[in-house]
Amino acid sequence: MGKTAVEKIFDAHTVDQPAPGVYVLRLDRVFCHEITTPIALNDLVAIGKDRVFDPDKIKAVIDHVTPAKDSKTAEQGKTMRDWARRHNIKDFFDIGRNGVCHAIFPEKGFVRPGFTIIMGDSHTCTHGAFGAFAAGVGTTDLEVGILKGVCTMRHNDSIKVNLNGKLPEGVYSKDVILSVIKLLTVNGATDQVIEFAGEAVKNMSMEARMTLSNMAIEAGATCGICYPDEVTVDYLWEFIKDEFPSKEAALKEYSKFLPDPDAVYSKVLDLDVSTLEPVTTFNYKPDQVKTVREMTGTPVDQVYIGSCTNGRIEDLRIAAKVLKGHKISDRVRGIVSPATPKIYAQALEEGLLKIFSDAGFCVTNPTCGACLGMSNGVLANGEVCASTTNRNFNGRMGKGGMVHLMSPATAAATAIAGHIVNSELYKG
Numbered sequence: 001m002g003k004t005a006v007e008k009i010f011d012a013h014t015v016d017q018p019a020p021g022v023y024v025l026r027l028d029r030v031f032c033h034e035i036t037t038p039i040a041l042n043d044l045v046a047i048g049k050d051r052v053f054d055p056d057k058i059k060a061v062i063d064h065v066t067p068a069k070d071s072k073t074a075e076q077g078k079t080m081r082d083w084a085r086r087h088n089i090k091d092f093f094d095i096g097r098n099g100v101c102h103a104i105f106p107e108k109g110f111v112r113p114g115f116t117i118i119m120g121d122s123h124t125c126t127h128g129a130f131g132a133f134a135a136g137v138g139t140t141d142l143e144v145g146i147l148k149g150v151c152t153m154r155h156n157d158s159i160k161v162n163l164n165g166k167l168p169e170g171v172y173s174k175d176v177i178l179s180v181i182k183l184l185t186v187n188g189a190t191d192q193v194i195e196f197a198g199e200a201v202k203n204m205s206m207e208a209r210m211t212l213s214n215m216a217i218e219a220g221a222t223c224g225i226c227y228p229d230e231v232t233v234d235y236l237w238e239f240i241k242d243e244f245p246s247k248e249a250a251l252k253e254y255s256k257f258l259p260d261p262d263a264v265y266s267k268v269l270d271l272d273v274s275t276l277e278p279v280t281t282f283n284y285k286p287d288q289v290k291t292v293r294e295m296t297g298t299p300v301d302q303v304y305i306g307s308c309t310n311g312r313i314e315d316l317r318i319a320a321k322v323l324k325g326h327k328i329s330d331r332v333r334g335i336v337s338p339a340t341p342k343i344y345a346q347a348l349e350e351g352l353l354k355i356f357s358d359a360g361f362c363v364t365n366p367t368c369g370a371c372l373g374m375s376n377g378v379l380a381n382g383e384v385c386a387s388t389t390n391r392n393f394n395g396r397m398g399k400g401g402m403v404h405l406m407s408p409a410t411a412a413a414t415a416i417a418g419h420i421v422n423s424e425l426y427k428g
Helices: 005-013 039-046 070-084 101-107 124-131 141-148 173-184 206-219 230-240 247-257 313-323 340-351 352-359 410-418
Strands: 014-019 023-026 027-033 056-062 116-120 134-135 150-154 156-162 194-197 221-227 267-272 279-281 287-292 302-305 333-337 361-363 384-387 400-405
Touching: 005 014, 005 023, 005 134, 005 156, 005 194, 005 221, 005 247, 027 101, 027 141, 039 070, 039 141, 056 070, 056 101, 101 206, 101 340, 116 124, 116 141, 124 134, 124 206, 124 221, 124 230, 134 221, 134 400, 141 150, 156 173, 173 206, 173 267, 173 279, 173 287, 194 206, 206 221, 206 230, 206 313, 230 247, 267 333, 302 313, 313 340, 313 352, 313 410, 333 352, 340 352, 352 361, 384 410
Parallel strands: 027 056, 027 116, 116 134, 156 194, 156 267, 194 221, 302 333, 302 384, 333 361, 384 400
Antiparallel strands: 014 023, 023 150, 279 287, 279 400
16 A cells, blocks of 8 residues: 555654654754743743754744743743753754744755755644654744654544646635635644645746645644745755755655655545635635635725735735735735745845835735734734635734734735735736
């Protein structure tokens, strides 16, 4: 019987099987940020185990509240800073050099096909876009990962999602993943891995694939995997060129993590993306999805463009294309947060930030703050935000606030209109 992608990754990393279906995996990377990691660090200190398994395999960043907004968040940052210095963790990205974790770590070349990665963050699944197994974990698992470089995982069944056809103009990966979540529901992939396959995925950039994998967790999945191919190798080449004699050799090596033709899946979902149109969420679950056409006219108070889902340069280019030559509605406040300093600099050089500023947007530093209602864009009770983020739970961006998830193109068009509307890029 053939094996799925995740089964092949597990086989390559298993160091013990203490019980049927339970695997102790060797970790290639442990990622850390200042919201969940300090709890683990303080506990390790308290039990006399203030050590790290390998400082070169641990990558850390301050990204959720940056710069600190109060004494508590300042202490969280200090805990991370002191720990990184104690253990010579060179890849620690402090304020001014930091970025949203799931954007800056791939950008730095820290993610490779076949890797095993954990982090105390549910959207760690983003890194599955490279053909890696990447999972969000709790404090205890994070402590063990930092200390020993291993993590215990149960066997993950896989769901295969075949994305066939060609995306219509003005329809993007965000529309695709929201449509998939609608079909699977928020519990439809619980404790499973989603493997994204098909012509549409092959034609996507790495940025777009990261959007797909990023929101696999919103269907309950542990990870969302895209298969490594030429696009993956091209993205990584500057980081791996000394490891392989050619791109073809790299692809051959990474192809060993592709699923077998006779791999067994718990479910196979086929979706013809050529039939899709732009969509957005309503109410308070990411599987509550309607077409933008159905939601047209819904007023909003804030538009947010950024996050680990849609804060990359591709996203900013799309939004700026819609905004160029326009002003946003007087009833709307617009906020844009490029996901990393590199993306910020690129957007500045390309004139994108001027387009945002001229349109009336506030341009902020890279941060996760607004996405989970901590800083840089928190909603007041009763306010509504059109957002390119990944989660629309009740109160997610602020107590009593409503979030409508959508693509950067739809968010930009909504900012101009003052209510939810399709962008001019969609020709349907």
